[in-house]
Amino acid sequence: MVFFMFINSLILLISIVSLFIICRLFIYRTALIYVLRRWFRFIDEKIYAHQIFKVPEVNENGQQNHLFKKVQVYVNSLASVEDSDFTNLFSGENSSTDIILSLDDNQVVPDKFLGAKVSWVNGRENNGQRCFLLKMKRKDKRRILKPYLQHILTVVEGMNNKELKLFINNLTQSDQNIGRWRSFPFRHPSTMETMIMDVDLKNKVKSDLEMFIKSKQHYHKLGRIWKRNYLLYGPSGTGKSSFIAAMANFLKYDVYEVDLNRVKDDSDLKMLMVQINSKSLVVIEDLDRFICKKSSSLMSGSGVSLSGLLNFMDGMNNGDGKIMVFTMNNKDEIDPMVLRPGRIDVHIYFPLCDFSSFKSLAHSYLGIREHKLFPHVEEIIQSGAMISPAEISELMVANRNSPSRALKSVITALQLNLNGGGRVERRLSDSVASSPAISYTEENGIGGWKEGVPGLKKLYGMLKSKSSNKIGVFDCASSPMMER
Ligand SMILES: Nc1ncnc2c1ncn2[C@@H]1O[C@H](COP(=O)(O)OP(=O)(O)OP(=O)(O)O)[C@@H](O)[C@H]1O
């Protein structure tokens, strides 16, 4: 008897569970769950008092409302966008793998914050402008409105500020599996704004970069690899490395710094290039130290041949989407083959300080636009004393609490230079700095930069060989010639 009762209860339980599973399947497989949710939302709206906040696309003066853009990014990033009735699909930055969801008009997107339910609707105003409507219960408003908006700003900022990476090449290729690059967070604070240089030149570089990143189709239509090569050259301490960081921060590109001393041979260099992601900044610093003077051969400390380097510069292996930057102190002794148009698209000369850049440094570092010692500084600079921005900035950082002391130390350094007590490099570089620097020309229909006529090359050559010894520049004559 008890046994039969047990069997009956078991059968009843199994039937209830099966019914439940079938109902659930039915509800989810049909549009029923969707209808139920709608009813639930409708009832919820009738029971509770709600408040609506509008985020218009433009403000009352017709200017762009920046909050709109941020809300748009935030709402489109919500997982619930996938559940809305109508969602647009676009290809993302990497069109072969990325797909971006974007809401269509009048779609409701629910969100949750601190236990409260809110919803967004993207609508249109009477004048056709877009807007977002944020709806939340009045009872939740005081508790969540401010922190919720703050949360949106933080999320969007995090999305925009993808952390840049600096990649450096490994010493050996012993472990193929770990790849040839090691990455670190790239947090160099230099930006286009903090760089002290001719404003026109800076703007031209910015628009050149912007134009390049939008020109993929154009390059491909011409049958060209979509890459752009920059040469930054000039005396030490004039901001070449800082400018590379500024370029990376401006483009939001990762930086791959190739240390040629750690490259075994040409095929190793190819391997490095193959492992570089598209839309990256590829950097070789101090290239002049590796290239033999006006000869067709390379290279110091590395087994790379000149043809290997030229192929690398031409982006023969996976160069598409790259911006390459090479730095040199002096390009006069470099084989013109290395610098020919197309191989180097943009030449930018970084000069020593003139009075105008001195004033910009004083403003940035000391917060002053005028000072009674300025005419004195101007006079010494005009009488031929030169100094690098790096030296000035060091003196200003060290004396940042006292502008007068800072300026006096700059004057002392300039006087030392003028009277022959300064470094040879500084005095001789003067002649180079005073030569015309850069002019803009159109080249191959894509646009390029060319420097003006360089000044007193011989003098600078002397300087180079002297300062070379000091900083341990490679002596070509004593190194094996690896040209193939
Ligand atoms: N044009 C500049 N604008 C702003 N800061 C500068 C500039 N030039 C130099 N500096 C300052 O001087 C320091 C050294 O500059 P940087 O290392 O970029 O020079 P460099 O040209 O790469 O020198 P080197 O040829 O010796 O590598 C930087 O920390 C930067 O703060």
Ligand SMILES: [Mg+2]
């Ligand atoms: Mg440098």
